[in-house]
């Protein structure tokens with residue numbers, strides 16, 4: 001494995017969403033950021049639809065342009081994998097990627113984190129996009145480091161796959177229901193569980 005020297009980001013950083021702004025404004029925007037002394041930007045966590053506009057078709061040209069402009073200003077990049085927001089084509093083609101909420105409703109496209117972590121289609125699509133990003137940007141010197149996904153957690157998925165995976169994890173982790181009850185302090189409010 002390649003050994004990399006530890007580096008430290010020093011200075012001001014911020015989130016940057018070039019995909020929100022017209023392309024012709026990028027150069028001036030980034031020049032001004034450099035002039036203000038910005039040292040790093042976090043980029044890409046909600047731009048899956050721009051990086052993979054169709055399944056297995058990747059377009060990093062716009063991001064290459066942004067990175068080149070940032071490099072001219074010595075601004076480094078924290079590159080984010082965009083897996084919290086699958087594109088509309090993914091949602092329409094693979095509706096199993098939507099999570100099931102506690103009350104059995106499906107949480108759908110239109111916000112973020114509309115994903116079931118155990119969905120085979122979602123996991124395959126995530127692997128495809130992050131591998132494509134790693135191949136394209138893995139050696140790019142402007143990329144200082146990576147952010148993996150964005151704010152893991154909510155909403156939790158209660159689909160049968162996730163429930164079974166959670167129960168199997170509990171079984172491996174705690175072995176018996178008594179150990180589980182104790183670890184979760186379920187004697188509080190009479191919440192002790194019993195194996196059926």
Ligand SMILES: [Zn+2]
Nearest residue numbers: 116157159162
């Ligand atoms: Zn699920």
